[in-house]
Amino acid sequence: MEKTKNLLIDTCLLAGKIMMESGSEVYRVEDTMNRIAENANEPDSKSYVTATGIFMGLKSSHSTQIENVGERNINLEKVEAVNQLSREFAEKSVNLTTLYQQLKKIDKNTPEFPLSIQILSAAFLSAFLMILFGGSWLNFIPTLLIGGVGYSAKHLIKQSFDLRFFDTFLASLVIGLLAFAFTQTNLAVSFDYMCIGAVMPLVPGVAITASLRDTLAGHLVSGLVRGTEAIIVAAAIAIGIACVLSIFGGILT
Structure with missing residues (x-):
């Protein structure tokens, strides 16, 4: 159970990190992270996002994790890809493990225009x-x-x-x-x-x-x-x- 919660926090942090580094607004990042947690049966999640760091915790778990935000660029394709995956997770089209793996691929391999x-x-x-x-x-x-x-x-x-x-x-x-x-x-x-x-x-x-x-x-x-x-x-x-x-x-x- 604790392992699943840690994976959920890691997934939320990765989604938030990708969105912040790609130029998304803070309220949109927090909303996406909280929706992912809610759809994973953790409605009492708490996220705090700044331009340089992301904090995420669950009320059912007594730990909070932090993710550093690196260089910020404008890549709205990544933002859309994360939002699309979040919607698929809400529809139960993908599970939490698949969501995390897909987010890792988006972070590294999202194509850009030549x-x-x-x-x-x-x-x-x-x-x-x-x-x-x-x-x-x-x-x-x-x-x-x-x-x-x-x-x-x-x-x-x-x-x-x-x-x-x-x-x-x-x-x-x-x-x-x-x-x-x-x-x-x-x-x-x-x-x-x-x-x-x-x-x-x-x-x-x-x-x-x-x-x-x-x-x-x-x-x-x-x-x-x-x-x-x-x-x-x-x-x-x-x-x-x-x-x-x-x-x-x-x-x-």
Whole structure:
């Protein structure tokens, strides 16, 4: 019996960890964990989730376990996969052991879009947002190229340096330098709009939204942590562009 309870806690913690690391809101994580426990005939479960750690305990057991939350990314496919497994467990389509094993597979093997598709998407997003913000169609191809190169630089730098926010800073620096180069060679006509469009794939929009939703739901610790993290990312983007402006600002004006 105690072994089953430990497996249940491990399962809930793993589900919560996957969801938190994939960008889910705190209230959704707690709800999923508590539903899994309830569907395993443990209605008196208690969970406490923050942006950096998860606590889980059962009132029928006098022990509480903790799971550390690692690096947080945005992967809504993982969130959906965990929710789907939770629903299947509620419908008794899978048992607790199978649920735990499937969650371990999701944590390690959930497929993502190929890097080439991600870069292409970032490139077209940059170009179309540049137009949306009022830029000229003359900047479309340059912004498309800059956005793709900037996103590629972020990915490569992240693989090479295990230093948070450094990849975002260098990627925005690359974007600023490329925008300056296109402007000076008369291949584009607006440094400002190209930079605005090209940095948009780097902007932590989902993190900001999740921070606000956590705060409004009363999860102040997680809301503040996520909000602070999003602000630092935004500052890294701004500093990267500001470095280019501080060096070449006289030429641009």
